[in-house]
Amino acid sequence: MEYNFSRAAHNMRSSAIRNILSLAVRPDIISFAGGMPGDELFPTNDLRELVATLTEKQVQEAMQYGPTSGYPPLLEALKEWLRAKGFPVDTNRLIITTGSLQAINIIGKIFINPGDVVLTEDPVFIGATSAFKSFEAELKGVPMDADGIDIAALKAALALNPKFVYVTPNFHNPAGLSYSPQRRAEFIEVMAQTNIPVLEDDAYGELFYSDDVKPLIVPMKTTAADEQRYFYSGSFSKVFGPGLRVAWLLVPEAVYAKAEVCKQSMDACSPMLSQVLAYEFLRTGKMQTYIDQLRTIYKVRRDCMVAAVRRECPSEATFVEPKGGFYLWLKMPHGVDEEVLVRRCVNEGVVFVTGKTFDPDEHPNGYIRLSFSNTPEDQIETGIRILGEQMKQMMA
Numbered sequence: 001m002e003y004n005f006s007r008a009a010h011n012m013r014s015s016a017i018r019n020i021l022s023l024a025v026r027p028d029i030i031s032f033a034g035g036m037p038g039d040e041l042f043p044t045n046d047l048r049e050l051v052a053t054l055t056e057k058q059v060q061e062a063m064q065y066g067p068t069s070g071y072p073p074l075l076e077a078l079k080e081w082l083r084a085k086g087f088p089v090d091t092n093r094l095i096i097t098t099g100s101l102q103a104i105n106i107i108g109k110i111f112i113n114p115g116d117v118v119l120t121e122d123p124v125f126i127g128a129t130s131a132f133k134s135f136e137a138e139l140k141g142v143p144m145d146a147d148g149i150d151i152a153a154l155k156a157a158l159a160l161n162p163k164f165v166y167v168t169p170n171f172h173n174p175a176g177l178s179y180s181p182q183r184r185a186e187f188i189e190v191m192a193q194t195n196i197p198v199l200e201d202d203a204y205g206e207l208f209y210s211d212d213v214k215p216l217i218v219p220m221k222t223t224a225a226d227e228q229r230y231f232y233s234g235s236f237s238k239v240f241g242p243g244l245r246v247a248w249l250l251v252p253e254a255v256y257a258k259a260e261v262c263k264q265s266m267d268a269c270s271p272m273l274s275q276v277l278a279y280e281f282l283r284t285g286k287m288q289t290y291i292d293q294l295r296t297i298y299k300v301r302r303d304c305m306v307a308a309v310r311r312e313c314p315s316e317a318t319f320v321e322p323k324g325g326f327y328l329w330l331k332m333p334h335g336v337d338e339e340v341l342v343r344r345c346v347n348e349g350v351v352f353v354t355g356k357t358f359d360p361d362e363h364p365n366g367y368i369r370l371s372f373s374n375t376p377e378d379q380i381e382t383g384i385r386i387l388g389e390q391m392k393q394m395m396a
């Protein structure tokens with residue numbers, strides 16, 4: 001039987017990350033592929049205890065449909081959490097989403113008509129490009145340098161009159177870098193001369209690995225004079241548990257109204273049990289304590305990977321040291337084709353994701369993404385040694 005699928009379905013591509021993970025099925029494989037928290041780091045004991053303390057009413061609420069905008073106590077707690085971080089919560093509305101991927105999909109669905117241009121960074125988080133492509137957007141990638149998005153290229157791309165600009169200024173996936181304060185200011189200034197909105201994705205903003213970085217990674221939504229232009233998405237996925245799918249959008253009232261109706265038809269409400277758990281974790285102060293612990297652990301993993309790459313890989317393989325987040329974005333030396341490299345490394349028991357996955361046009365770009373978040377130090381050292389050996393053999 002031939003099925004007559006929609007144009008949207010024809011535009012859908014399976015994530016190369018998921019494909020490569022299914023190739024790498026050996027139980028002993030060392031994986032730098034997945035952008036996920038460490039399994040063994042989840043606060044499982046705290047969660048067990050927390051479940052035991054839920055009231056009968058909370059358990060009932062957790063099993064019931066809830067408001068589309070979110071579990072009211074969580075919305076209140078999150079509002080205060082965001083207010084304390086300087087977000088304009090009184091001039092915007094908050095909506096809980098089922099992962100920030102849903103937030104991205106909602107913005108895509110309520111803004112994109114087929115053929116509309118959307119600007120993204122290049123490289124870019126593949127989940128976002130897949131979402132925008134499913135609404136038949138024309139994607140235009142804007143290159144980045146070590147300080148963030150290239151302002152001259154952004155100005156040129158704005159001439160295409162995009163529907164919105166999608167950016168991840170903090171601990172970018174996959175590029176690992178954060179916009180410098182000056183680049184943020186330039187971005188805000190350039191955007192202020194247009195009437196084009198910005199989707200600011202801050203999935204990793206809590207994961208900075210030294211205190212001196214914190215003042216540098218201030219979300220643009222908290223500083224821009226025209227903050228109504230900025231749609232802010234945040235998530236507990238990377239700092240609590242992606243399986244819970246608790247994330248949010250902070251948007252102006254008019255966008256909120258459309259987003260809520262849009263979400264009604266997607267899933268009516270985000271999982272209530274997850275929201276009750278996230279609320280209790282926030283209310284009891286455990287969220288902040290846990291995030292602080294995660295920072296310490298991920299910092300050690302980041303340091304371990306940075307040192308191992310410097311030690312084991314050819315010096316022509318360069319990168320910008322990530323100050324937070326999960327990723328090291330490694331530029332391949334001349335003579336090393338990353339698609340060949342990944343196949344050789346999988347044979348030797350190491351897997352990672354090649355750069356073309358994150359190219360808006362899916363072109364090879366001479367980079368690989370190494371994720372250090374879900375790999376203990378001993379495996380990072382072994383895995384990077386194998387990676388370095390393979391690179392050196394290819395260059396010989």
Ligand SMILES: Cc1ncc(COP(=O)(O)O)c(C=O)c1O
Pocket residue numbers: 035098099100101102125127168172173201203234235236237242245246247
């Ligand atoms: C930049 C970025 N945004 C959003 C997401 C989606 O996260 P979630 O839907 O789990 O909140 C991810 C996950 O990898 C990401 O890297």
